[in-house]
Amino acid sequence: MLSLPDEMEKVDLSQVEVVEWDEILKEGKLDFIVGAEQLKKVLKIIGNDIDDEGYITANGKRVLANDEGEIRASAVGAILPGSKVFIKKNVAGFSQYLFEYEDR
Amino acid sequence: MDPLASILLFFSALKNKLFRPKSPMPLDDHSFRQNNFFSKNQNYIFVNVVDKDQYWMTSLENLPEKAIKALRESFNDESKPSDNPTIRLIKNDFQKQLMDYERFYESDSELVNKILPYLRPDYASILKLASYVKSKYDTGERVEADRLKDHIGAQYGKNGRKLCNLFSTGYIPGAISSYMANYVDQAIPSRVDRSEICAALNNLISKIIDFSENIYFIHRGSEAAVIGTQIINAMKSKKPYIALHSAGSMNISIAEEIIKHIGKDNIDSLGYEITQGSDDRIPSVVPFFDVRVTPK
Numbered sequence: 001m002l003s004l005p006d007e008m009e010k011v012d013l014s015q016v017e018v019v020e021w022d023e024i025l026k027e028g029k030l031d032f033i034v035g036a037e038q039l040k041k042v043l044k045i046i047g048n049d050i051d052d053e054g055y056i057t058a059n060g061k062r063v064l065a066n067d068e069g070e071i072r073a074s075a076v077g078a079i080l081p082g083s084k085v086f087i088k089k090n091v092a093g094f095s096q097y098l099f100e101y102e103d104r
Numbered sequence: 105m106d107p108l109a110s111i112l113l114f115f116s117a118l119k120n121k122l123f124r125p126k127s128p129m130p131l132d133d134h135s136f137r138q139n140n141f142f143s144k145n146q147n148y149i150f151v152n153v154v155d156k157d158q159y160w161m162t163s164l165e166n167l168p169e170k171a172i173k174a175l176r177e178s179f180n181d182e183s184k185p186s187d188n189p190t191i192r193l194i195k196n197d198f199q200k201q202l203m204d205y206e207r208f209y210e211s212d213s214e215l216v217n218k219i220l221p222y223l224r225p226d227y228a229s230i231l232k233l234a235s236y237v238k239s240k241y242d243t244g245e246r247v248e249a250d251r252l253k254d255h256i257g258a259q260y261g262k263n264g265r266k267l268c269n270l271f272s273t274g275y276i277p278g279a280i281s282s283y284m285a286n287y288v289d290q291a292i293p294s295r296v297d298r299s300e301i302c303a304a305l306n307n308l309i310s311k312i313i314d315f316s317e318n319i320y321f322i323h324r325g326s327e328a329a330v331i332g333t334q335i336i337n338a339m340k341s342k343k344p345y346i347a348l349h350s351a352g353s354m355n356i357s358i359a360e361e362i363i364k365h366i367g368k369d370n371i372d373s374l375g376y377e378i379t380q381g382s383d384d385r386i387p388s389v390v391p392f393f394d395v396r397v398t399p400k
Contacts, residue, residue: 015125015126016123016124016125016126017123017124017125017126018121018122018123019121019122019123019160020121020122021120021121021122021162021168021170021171022168024122024151024153024160025168025170025171025189026189027153027154027155027156027189028154028155028189028190029153029154029155029189029190029191029192030151030152030153030154030171030174030189030190030191030192031151031152031154031191031192031194031199032149032150032151032175032191032192032193032194033138033149033150033151033152033194033195033196033199034142034149034150034193034194034195034196035138035139035142035143035146035195035196036142036195037142037146038142038146038147038148038149038164039193039195041146041147041164042149042164042175042193043179045164045167045172045175046172046175046176046179047176048179056179058179063179074195076193076194076195076198
């Protein structure tokens with residue numbers, strides 16, 4: 001059973017807003033915010049694993065970020081170097097954005 | 105129907121949907137409420153629609169294939185089908201930091217923005233983070249700045265840390281404004297090949313790193329005798345630029361000890377002179393001590 005935060009347990013369940021995934025997936029950018037356990041589960045769902053030293057792997061090999069660094073599972077989503085998501089989508093990707101920006 | 109049974113039924117119907125309370129509930133509270141929620145519900149996550157800043161909850165049991173594919177693009181190097189959204193996976197304890205960082209870059213300095221497109225990925229990554237570190241120092245968030253810098257050092261090694269220090273102490277911005285920005289400003293209108301601009305800027309950064317071989321940023325672990333000896337050897341090798349940068353009374357004491365170890369007579373006899381650098385940084389409660397040792 002879903003256990004809601006304390007404040008939310010007081011909410012009338014009829015006052016819960018519901019949306020279909022199709023609606024949400026129409027949006028361009030989504031952040032999946034997870035805790036440590038949820039992170040492991042999400043990685044498993046998408047076919048990745050975490051090796052004994054805490055690095056994210058795919059098909060037995062460590063996943064590399066755009067800066068060629070290996071990614072620690074504990075750093076997923078951190079703004080720090082080593083975070084695949086951040087490095088790939090924001091830091092290295094920022095260069096591409098600026099190219100477009102300069103061309104405007 | 106039993107109230108508990110009706111609640112169970114309600115949530116089982118939500119398994120393949122997203123939901124949130126209608127009355128405003130700050131689900132973006134990364135620290136307490138989310139941790140509480142995650143510890144109690146290991147199969148549930150929050151989904152933030154970034155452009156709308158809307159937070160939803162959903163079960164991991166029925167993630168749609170489209171979402172799974174979009175996530176795989178981040179971790180498995182799959183090519184991105186055009187109709188998939190961009191999905192980032194973020195641990196909740198990083199969320200606030202990430203948002204702060206993104207807000208910061210919405211107003212990032214023109215200087216850094218101007219050169220980033222031309223830099224190789226590791227230089228760009230380091231400089232972008234370094235300018236964020238500098239902003240933290242400038243606003244007095246020294247602990248956070250030090251922490252970020254440590255991570256840069258852990259990921260990019262000695263050169264990464266050095267580049268970060270070179271940025272936060274003004275070396276890189278100075279070099280950019282005196283050379284890089286002008287170069288880029290002239291090169292772009294003149295339609296110089298981007299690869300030429302990239303080569304020029306990356307070479308310049310590499311040169312700055314090389315040039316900084318004898319620029320020392322004093323920290324708690326700095327050993328006065330070791331650095332002092334290195335500086336003497338640098339002067340014997342006729343190095344063009346030697347500098348010591350320290351912040352905080354403890355580090356300033358170490359810098360003074362280094363100078364004592366070198367000895368002013370030694371500096372003079374080797375044809376160098378010592379000058380205290382001017383401090384044009386934002387005033388801070390932390391004292392700074394910058395010293396340059398250059399050929400006479």
